[in-house]
Amino acid sequence: MLNIADTLHRWCREERPFALATVVDVTGSAPLPIGTSVAVDEDGNAVGSISGGCVEGAVYELCRQVLQDRGPAQRAWFGYSDDDAFAVGLTCGGELDVLVQRIDPKAQPHLGAAFTEAVEGRTAAIAQVVDGSFTGATLSVLGDSWIADRTLGDGPTGRAVGDRATAQLRSGRTGLVSLGGDADTCPEQLNVLVHVAATRPRMLIFGAIDFAAALAQAGRFLGYHVTVCDARPVFATSARFPHADEVVVDWPHRYLARTAVDARTAVCVLTHDAKFDIPLLQLALALPVGYVGAMGSRRTHEARLDRLREVGVTEEQLVRLRSPIGLDLGARTPEETAISITAEIIAHAHQSTGLSLTRVTGPIHRVSGAASGIQTVFDFL
Incomplete structure (x- = not known):
């Protein structure tokens, strides 16, 4: 809605x-x-x-x-x-x-309040019960509290729906969730569609190079709040990155440590310099972000993996690293490379193959993650 x-x-x-x-x-x-x-x-x-x-x-x-x-x-x-x-x-x-x-x-005045929050760019959630004896009942999450209509009330069922809707709001993702079947909390099993009005997801681009300028434009087009960060003030300027929402002059790992991230955040490391890459990736791979990718050749990638292992990054964490960054599109120019990177981010978010549709069988639009209880970073777009 x-x-x-x-x-x-x-x-x-x-x-x-x-x-x-x-x-x-x-x-x-x-x-x-x-x-x-x-x-x-x-x-x-x-x-x-x-x-x-x-x-x-x-x-x-x-x-x-x-x-x-x-x-x-x-x-x-x-x-x-x-x-x-x-x-x-x-x-x-x-x-x-x-x-x-x-x-x-x-x-149902709580709905009007939730729509106001959404229209004015603040976070809010609206839950709809879509089956069972409570079908059509609604509940809104505003800030740290929730308000239900009379059908749900503030009894066990209302509290169960409110708690789940609040969790969905924290994740920043619209989704269909199942709950109930517990006599002490919510006796009836319910499916609830939680609509989440969330702030834009973040794309953090480290390295003020030409590829970063093209990636900032592609990320902005996809609806990301784009930040370009570089420790070199001569390169990290708004004039060079007009499509970025913000340009930050700071050491990459220091900026990442002090900025807010979540499961929708994409971290793209384009610095090509071990003194920046290693502390930055060491931190990024330990954070609950949605995507971490690093630019470089396969030789650079192998050397980078060795350095990351030396500073204590685990194999489980290294599996999360997308490097060399992007899909195999034969990209050469900064603009083509930006498409390659964003294509990989989309495929990763939707747990898709990244293959040409002519090589994939079955429906083009598969069952969404939300329908199975798994939400993606693009659900809010």
Whole structure:
């Protein structure tokens, strides 16, 4: 639903009831991920898309029906029909499971507060129960606290959903999670879709070289907050890196030690100098970041591994190091190399092969990590 947060924020502020249709599961090849929503207000105004156009008409009518009936939340399934090419369905061959529910901002004021946080660039989370007797119940996490609607309340089920949604917010990732089945905490087993409005993930580029300038531009395009860091002030300037959000003059390992990182952070080491590389990589490989890559030839890589072992980096940590950095695209120019590096970051985040799609069998859009309880760094984008 955060794909339409701007409009939902306004509707909540105006206390305007609306129907919300949200993708809660995807099978096969589908154009948009779980968490994507369409909303329709009582005047028939619609915003958003869940299928790129294939099933929008049917979803719109379901929303209108839910608004008119004021009934409970409904689940609807859409798939491609081979027998009738004109039937409601997905021409891409995938399947969508959609939750349609009526939202009353007066009765659920916490949603308006969460949308405000999201629109103004602050972190927040909204949890939707997508099955069971609590289907359609919502809860918002604002800062260090959570607020549930009356359906969930603050009993065992509400606390279980609130705790899990808070954990998802800390991770910075939208995801479908399962919980419950414990009589002491949450007796009923539930699937809960947690929508997370998170700050941009970070890309930390060390080494103020031409390749870093191209990588900063590619990282910015992908939605990263990009930092370029180098100990040499003559090279680390904003004029040389106009696409970076910030340019820092400091020793790389010293800056990494004092800056905030998380599981979505990509660390790209382009320094080509052991006095910078070794202390920086020693620290980076011990941190809970999502990606660590280092530029250099295979000979440089082998020498770097020996030095890292000498300073106590374990084999388990070394497995995390992507070096030589990037995918085998035959890249030569800084721009091509930036594509090679970002392609590897994307593939690593989604646990994909990085192979050409012509060499891979099965659906193009595989089951997302979120559907299996594993979220990726790109879920928020």
